[in-house]
Every structure is written in C-alpha cells, then in structure tokens.
Amino acid sequence: MTPVLELCGLQTSFVTPGATIHALRDLSLSVARGEILGLVGESGSGKSLTGFSINRLISPPGRVTAGEVRLHGQDILPLSEPEMRRLRGRKIAMIFQDPMMTLNPVLRIGTQIRDALLAHERLSDAEIRTRAIAALDEVGIPAPEARLRTYPHQLSGGMRQRVAIAIALLHQPDLVIADEPTTALDVTIQGQILALVQGLCRDRGTALIWISHDLAVVAGLADRIAVMYAGRIVEEGPVDDILDAPAHPYTAGLIASVPVPGQRGGRLQQIPGRMPALTDLPPGCAFAPRCARATAACGTMPPLTPVNEARAVRCIHPLGQEVPA
C-alpha cells in the first residue's frame, strides 16, 4: 500500500542574496495510514521546518529547493498555491506547540471554526453550527454550544489546545503534523491531550507525525521514530528496536539523557557540546565534534544506510560495530 506521505531527498534552504543556508538536507521518511511517526531531535535540528516544508508554509526566504513531497504517491511540490491551499486542512492538518498563540485572540472560537469549515466546504449557518458543536464535543469540551461565543483568552491552555485539535481535524485529514502540541502544557494535561490525539487518529486511520524534543513522550506514543540532527535524519526505525538498541551515537546519547522513573541516584548522561550552527557545519558527519567514536573516516558524510529491512542509520561506525583502531 502507498504510504500517506513520503519525503524523498527533501532539501529546504533559506536563500538570500548574500548566502544560501540549507536547513534540511537529503530528508527522506514515510508515514503510512494509521501510523504514528515520532520526529525527535534537539532545538534547531529542523523538526518544525520539516512540518512546514510538507504543507509549504515556510516563512520566506525559506523554500524547498530539492526533493519530493509525495501525498498518496503524488508529488505535491509542483502544485500551484491555490491547489496547495485546498490540501491544507483538508488532507494535511497541523497542530502547534503553544495553544496560547495558535488561536486568534480577537476572533470568537465559533468564527475560527467557521472559517476553517468554509475553507473547504459550502455550508449553511445551521450546518456550520452543528458541525462546530460536534467537533468541540468530540475533543471533550464541555458545553460546546456555549463555547462557540467565547474568545480564546476565556479558556484554559488545555481547552485551547483541544479547540485547536478540533479545528485541525474538522475535515478528517489523512495526515496530521503535531508540532510539540503538549510541550507548553501541565504534565497532567499533557497526558490527556496525548491520549486524545492518539485516540482520534487511531479511530480514523489518520497518519500522524508527532514532533517532539522529548524522547520519553514519543516512546510511549509512536510506532516508529526518526531522529534528526542538524537538518538530517540520522536514525530511523521502529520505536522499540531503536530504544532497545540505538545504532547512532547521538540517539544513544539522547536515550541515556532521559530520566527513568524508579531509577534514582544513577547519574544522567549528557551529550557534551552543542549542535553546530547550520552556517558552521563540519565537512562530514555533523555529530563528529561531539562523538566519542569519531575517526578520520567521519570526515565524509555517511549516507543513511539500512541496518535491517525496518531500520536505517547515518553513521560510519554505528553502535554494535567495532570502531577500527
């Protein structure tokens, strides 16, 4: 079966008269129907940019400069802007990090739902109302009818995120890109939102890309994960396989730095140093300056190489292999 979404060798760049910065390079991944892909990596690794490259909403001067974005097997990069608009919200939806900022502060909830509905359907006022109430009800908002007339600031953060989720799912999209939708919320609310999105997507067979810098969140949610570093995918595969036996030294470092409940006292490991700036990447593997296994061979960029039929890693000396002396 064709995956819902495939990225093939995607490159996204910021092109200014003075310089060109490639923020995403050779990015390939795929998500199938009903599958949850966790996209992890530290701040600035290009997770959000990947999301915006898919629905082509990168802020200028950024744009996709190479590769393909295939939706149900068809490359959508050649589509015109009006054609692209018809996909946004209808086929590909997005949920953002900060529910304070996602909803327009000066428009009523009802108006914002209405605009999202009318973006793709012709509906009467009565139909809009029915659909809006049903959508709010579905994401567990009490008294949805009364909520239509309220403004975002009158709702709590968790409620706001539920409203945003309701809006994103109005048209039963095939793919939802969730960009750290729980990061700004209290831990208890985080769990609720996580379960809500997971449940809704499972029920409808929606493909879900869950972006997070928090490996712990992704571990309990995703089917597969892709680890990003400095604009590239460095490791990709089924979540359990990778957590049990990471192949990339960076993934191993991420896993080691996650606190494990019930195991107190053990020192948390940290990855030394920091991710290099995009303007200042080393010639080969971008992780080399921080990597204990780096050798001279790491001075050329390793390709994303299959480990088995389900996994791939971008490393010259993946864990589990000897480092030549």
Next chain:
Amino acid sequence: MAEYIIRRVLQALLVLTVMTLLVFFGVNVIGNPVYIFASSECDQACLSAIIADLGLDQPIWRQYLTFVGNLAQGDMGKSFTHGVPALHLIFERLPATLELAFAALVLALVVGLPMGIYAGLRPDGWGAKLVMSFSMVAFSLPVFWIGIIMILTFSVQLGWMPSVGRGDTVDLGFVETSLLTLDGLHHLAMPAFTLSLIMMAMVIRLARAGMREVMFTDYIKFARANGVPERRVLGAHALKNILIPIVTVLGMEFGGVIAFAVVVESIFSWPGVGKMLIDAIAVLDRPLIVAYLICVVFMFVTLNLLVDILYSLLDPRIRLGGGRA
C-alpha cells in the same frame, strides 16, 4: 462598565476644571480688549462704562467665578465682536470643521491602510520603499507648506482645484454639508488631503509594523495551515489584530486633527471654527477664544472615552472596569 464610565466622566470634569483655570487666566494676561470697543474719542468715563459693562472692573477671581457659574449653565458669554453668544458662533462653524476632519480621517484610513498593509507584506520590495518614503515626507513636511504648494500647483498653475471656501452645500435641516455636492467635494479635496497627511503617515506606519508582526504569529500560520483563503486571513484574521493600535492612535489624534484644522482652514479659507479662532485672536475676542478652547478640550475628552469603548469592542481581552485581563 457603568462604574468605569462614571469614573471617566469624573476625570473628564477634573480635566475641564483645570482647563478653564488655565484658559481663563492665560487669556486674561494678554492684551486689553477694552480698546476694541472704545472709539478714538472715548474719554475716561466712557472707558469706565465699557469696563463695567464687560465686568472687567471686578477682581479677577470674581470674574472667574462668574465665568464658571455661567459655564455651568451652558453660557460661555457673548462674543465681544459679534455680540452673540460665543457658543452659537462655534456651533455654527463647527460642522464645517468636523466635516473637514472627518473627511481627512476617512482619507487617511482608505489610503493609508492598504498602503501600510502592502508595505508590511512585502517589506523589501521597491513598492514598500516608495510607500515608506511617502509616509516620511508626509510626516515631516510642515502642513502649511504642503497646503500652500498645493494651492500654487493645482489652483494657480494648473487651475484644476478651487482654493477658497466650501463650495456648494446641501442643507440637511440640522446641518449644512458639502459632502453631498460635486462642487463641495471638489472644494473639500485639497484641504482634507492636506489635513489627512499626518494621520495617513501614521496609519501607514502602524499598519506596516502591525502586519509585519502579525504575519509571523502562530495564529496566522494556523489559519493558513487550515486552508483559510489568503483574502480572509489578511482581511479578518490579521486586519482585526492590527486595527487595535490604529484605532487607539487615530482616536487620540483626532482631537489634534481638529486643532491642526486651524492651520488648514486659514490656508484654504475654510469657514470652520479654526479660522474663526484665528480671527478671534486677532481682535482679542476673549469669550470666543475661551469658548473655542473649552469646546476642543471637551471634544478631546469625549473622544478618548469613545476610543476606550471602541477598543474594548475590538479587543475582547480588554474588559472595561477591571476584571480579568
């Protein structure tokens, strides 16, 4: 809300009291109006009669109390030169001034808003540079200079535009207006444009700055990610947010516009209160000057109150009279 308005009205009364003190004593310092009434052969007895008639023989504090007492009954005294109540004269001339100021306000919005929004959307284009240069010029050139240049160019050289008066007016029963005749609009165009320039420059700047800020917010990205058409994104989701500061500033400036109308009315011989004020100052017509100033302050205060109320309608986060922010 009611409590808030009462508080504001009390504040306004305080401002008005302070204002009457300043104006009354200020005006009494300059010149001696007795000589307007005294003919050259008027002897001491005749002068004393005039002084007594005008109430100028009383101590100044008693003059002030009489003035405030009359003011409380809506009586601002009779114009020395016209011999009719000053308030009458003002109300007779005020419509022409308000018409001019209103036309300038509309012009500033209708021209300035699209220009500012355009410049905000494409901040680096040459169009934006042109718009910003225009706003800088409009802001910094003196109003009287622009007025005179326009008269020289369009009235004297080209002979396209009339430079004096209101043109044909239509009597609406309670007020005369030149907005409803072609000749009236023809006369109104140059003074209104001249008067609108500073406001226009401000609208351009505020709209541009607001647009640049708003376009990067998550709620605009979210609206786009939901497929909301660009026209609606700009025309409702963005516009409503950028209007908030514009309404505030324009509301506060509108009083200043009425004050600036003094200059424009003098240049274009527009028969409004501004021109009347200049004439009154020339002959030291104290009651008329004082009445004018009090009316202007009254308008300022009322406008500010209206702006606050309008502001709360635009921005649901503001609740008048305290409460949740």
